[in-house]
Amino acid sequence: MKPYLKLIALLLLLIVSKPGFARLNVFACEPEWAALAKALGGDNLHIVRATTAQQDPHHIQARPSLIAKIRRADMIACTGAELEIGWLPLLLRKSSNAKIRPGALGYFMATEQVSLLDKPTSVDRSLGDIHAAGNPHIQFDPYRISKVAKAMTTRLIKLDPSHKNEYKKKGKQFLAHWQKSIQQWEKAIQPLHGKTFVAHHQGWSYLSQWLELKQIAVLEPKPGVPPTSSHLSEILAKVSDNPPDFIIYAGYQSDKAARWLANKTGKKAIAIPFSVSNDETLTQWYNGFIHLLLWEAHDL
Ligand SMILES: [Zn+2]
Numbered sequence: 001m002k003p004y005l006k007l008i009a010l011l012l013l014l015i016v017s018k019p020g021f022a023r024l025n026v027f028a029c030e031p032e033w034a035a036l037a038k039a040l041g042g043d044n045l046h047i048v049r050a051t052t053a054q055q056d057p058h059h060i061q062a063r064p065s066l067i068a069k070i071r072r073a074d075m076i077a078c079t080g081a082e083l084e085i086g087w088l089p090l091l092l093r094k095s096s097n098a099k100i101r102p103g104a105l106g107y108f109m110a111t112e113q114v115s116l117l118d119k120p121t122s123v124d125r126s127l128g129d130i131h132a133a134g135n136p137h138i139q140f141d142p143y144r145i146s147k148v149a150k151a152m153t154t155r156l157i158k159l160d161p162s163h164k165n166e167y168k169k170k171g172k173q174f175l176a177h178w179q180k181s182i183q184q185w186e187k188a189i190q191p192l193h194g195k196t197f198v199a200h201h202q203g204w205s206y207l208s209q210w211l212e213l214k215q216i217a218v219l220e221p222k223p224g225v226p227p228t229s230s231h232l233s234e235i236l237a238k239v240s241d242n243p244p245d246f247i248i249y250a251g252y253q254s255d256k257a258a259r260w261l262a263n264k265t266g267k268k269a270i271a272i273p274f275s276v277s278n279d280e281t282l283t284q285w286y287n288g289f290i291h292l293l294l295w296e297a298h299d300l
Contacts, residue, residue: 024160027070027100029078029088030057031276032139032285033110033148037077039174039281040153044163048073053275056252057083058130058224062090071095073106075159077152080109081116083136105159111136113151114144117205130224131202139275140207142182145282149174181283185290192297198239200227200249200258203274211293216244219257227257236264243267246296250274270296 023046028034034049041047048069051057057079060066070076070091078084092101099106116134138144153171157164193212197204200219208215217238221231243265249258251273258269272292276285 024156025072025074027073027076029076029084030139032145032282033077033079035276035280035282035285036145036149036152037156040149040167040170041156042166042170044160044166045156053273053277054252057274058086060084060087062087062094066091067094070100071097073097073100075106075108075155076100077108077110079111079136079138081111081133081136082130083111085130105155108152108155110148111138113148114138114141117209118202135202135205137203137274138206140204141210142178142185142286143210144206146175146178149178177283181286185286188294189290192293195245195297198235198244198247198258198261200247200253203250204248216242219247219249219261232257232260236261239265246270248272268296 023044024041026034026037026041026045026047027050028037028047029050031049031051031053034047037045037047050066050069051060066087073095076088078088098104101107111134116136116138118131118135120132120134138148149171153167156167160167189211194214196214196216197208198217198219199215202218202220202223204213204215207213217235219227219232219235221228239261244267246267247258247261247265247269249255249269249271251271253271255269255271258271261267262269270293272289273285276282280288
């Protein structure tokens with residue numbers, strides 16, 4: 001190699017190995033935490049998403065490509081509360097990565113930062129209850145998202161103190177913008193207060209509480225157990241005199257049971273994206289599903 005090329009190579013090496021340029025590798029189990037990490041860490045983070053909004057986060061295959069990604073992680077940002085119990089423990093074991101073991105600084109679970117709804121008094125796993133630690137779907141409560149954001153900022157600063165000021169600034173900016181958005185959403189959704197719905201999965205408890213909706217039945221007999229014909233008949237009997245305003249299911253779920261009930265009751269079945277899609281921000285995703293609900297509900 002010519003001497004000047006050597007010098008350039010050396011300079012490049014110095015630049016990329018300079019601590020200020022080292023990016024923190026974040027492995028996000030679900031797209032909403034990838035979007036939050038992006039908002040809070042920007043270019044200081046290299047973020048990979050394990051799943052998309054079109055996948056069921058309860059049931060993901062621990063593929064070798066995911067093991068390779070989690071092996072490089074400095075931090076994992078996941079939901080917790082057993083949402084990923086079928087795949088994350090296996091990925092962690094296979095990764096042999098001490099930085100992200102439970103209890104390590106790089107192990108960040110969103111549900112550990114907030115209180116949870118639907119905590120069962122007794123759990124019968126033989127029935128396939130996949131919400132045994134409480135309802136993990138906190139991404140539909142913007143106030144809980146704020147709490148998770150604050151905790152994530154604190155964690156990022158601990159993991160990467162050289163960028164403390166940037167994390168603090170981005171954290172403040174996110175919360176200010178998010179708070180303003182919450183006010184706008186709450187104003188917009190007032191016409192939905194008191195509306196009743198049937199859900200495919202117990203995935204909307206936080207949304208329902210926030211929007212002041214009323215869930216009257218769930219198509220799955222237990223969280224994670226597919227609807228059975230006997231359970232669906234029971235629901236139909238229950239709602240026939242007083243049908244729900246709409247039926248909600250997640251974008252990744254089969255629409256079969258929801259459409260069946262929609263046909264029987266003459267009500268709409270609405271598919272709501274369960275998380276951020278592609279490069280959407282959290283705000284864009286909230287804007288999207290709130291407008292979708294308002295649009296679908298405008299003639300109720
Ligand atoms: Zn669930």
